[in-house]
Amino acid sequence: MLDKRVAILFYATWTCVLFRKGGMMSMTIKSKTEDSVKCDIVDGGELKSRRLLNVREKSATLSSITKKDWDDITFEVDNKVYFYVASFVKDAEFVHELKNYLKSCGVDIHVIVKIESANSIPNLHSIITASGGTMVVRGDLSVELPIEEVPLLQEEIINLCRNIGKAIIVATNMLGSMIVHPTPTRTKVSNITTVVREGSDGIMLSGETTHGKFLLKVVQVMHTVALQTKATILGGKIPPNIGQVLKNYMSEMFAYHATMMSITLGTSIIVSIGTGFMA
Numbered sequence: 001m002l003d004k005r006v007a008i009l010f011y012a013t014w015t016c017v018l019f020r021k022g023g024m025m026s027m028t029i030k031s032k033t034e035d036s037v038k039c040d041i042v043d044g045g046e047l048k049s050r051r052l053l054n055v056r057e058k059s060a061t062l063s064s065i066t067k068k069d070w071d072d073i074t075f076e077v078d079n080k081v082y083f084y085v086a087s088f089v090k091d092a093e094f095v096h097e098l099k100n101y102l103k104s105c106g107v108d109i110h111v112i113v114k115i116e117s118a119n120s121i122p123n124l125h126s127i128i129t130a131s132g133g134t135m136v137v138r139g140d141l142s143v144e145l146p147i148e149e150v151p152l153l154q155e156e157i158i159n160l161c162r163n164i165g166k167a168i169i170v171a172t173n174m175l176g177s178m179i180v181h182p183t184p185t186r187t188k189v190s191n192i193t194t195v196v197r198e199g200s201d202g203i204m205l206s207g208e209t210t211h212g213k214f215l216l217k218v219v220q221v222m223h224t225v226a227l228q229t230k231a232t233i234l235g236g237k238i239p240p241n242i243g244q245v246l247k248n249y250m251s252e253m254f255a256y257h258a259t260m261m262s263i264t265l266g267t268s269i270i271v272s273i274g275t276g277f278m279a
Helices: 067-078 092-104 118-130 138-144 147-163 186-198 215-230 242-246 250-265
Strands: 015-020 023-032 037-043 053-055 083-086 110-115 133-137 167-171 202-204
Touching: 067 092, 083 092, 092 110, 092 118, 110 118, 118 147, 133 138, 133 147, 138 147, 138 167, 147 167, 147 186, 186 202, 186 215
Parallel strands: 083 110, 110 133, 133 167, 167 202
Antiparallel strands: 015 023, 015 053, 023 037
16 A cells, blocks of 8 residues: 555556665556555565655656755754755756755755656756756666666766756666675676766765675775776866856866866976865
8 A cells, every 4th residue: 555645646557666675666557546556566576664666757746845854954954064965856946945045044055956757857957057966866767767768868967967067976776786796797887987988077876885785895896997987088078168167166267277287288286275175
C-alpha cells in the first residue's frame, strides 16, 4: 500500500520503479483505489523500508520544501554551512525563495540544485541560472526518463553550466561495481573519464560510500582516474563566451587569466593576495 498523495497520481498501464538495495524493482500498475495500487511485478527483488518510488514520466505534485527541509535549513543557517543542496527542484521560483530566505538570515550559503526529475527539464535554463551550481543525479533521471536520453541530457547540462559560469557536479553510480567488488569494471572507469572530459567540475560517489564495502579504495580509484584524465586536457575546455560569463566577477576573471598565462608560459606563477579569497 502506498501513500495516498502518491497513489492519486497513478493510472493503469503506468510503470513505477522502487529503488531497492543494490538495484531497482519495476512494476506495471494495473488498478488503483483511493489509497492503494495493484501492480504486476516486472523486475522483482527484496524490498525494504525507506526506499524511493518513481513513476515513469510523472513526478509527484508535492512541495519542493517540506517541513523537514525547513528544519534542516534552520540547522544549516545556525551552523553557517557553505552550501545547501536542494532536491526535486521544479522551477526557478523555488530557488529564489530559498535564496531570499538565506539572505534574510544574513548568511552566505550557496544553493546547489539537483536535477533529478522529469518536470525540471523544461525549466533547466532558468533553474540553473538562479542557482549557485547544479548536480546531475543520473540515477533518478534514468528512472523518470528513457535511459538512452540521460547521457545526452548530462552533456547538455554540463555545457549549459559552463557557458553561464555555474559549478556542475555529476553524481550517481560512478563506480557502482565497487559497491561489492574491490576493483572497478573498465566501463565504470571510462564513465569517470567521460564525465571529466565533458567538463564537470566535480564527480560524486553515492551508494559506493553509503553501503559499499570498499570506502577508501573507491575514493582512491575515482581520484586517480580523474587526475589522470584531467592531465590530458590541455588548458581545459574553455567556454566560448568566457568574457561574458565572468564580466560581473572580477576576482574570477583575474584568477582565470592568471591561470591561462601560467599554462601558456608553461611555468608556475607567484601572486600577492590580501585575504586568500582568489586562491
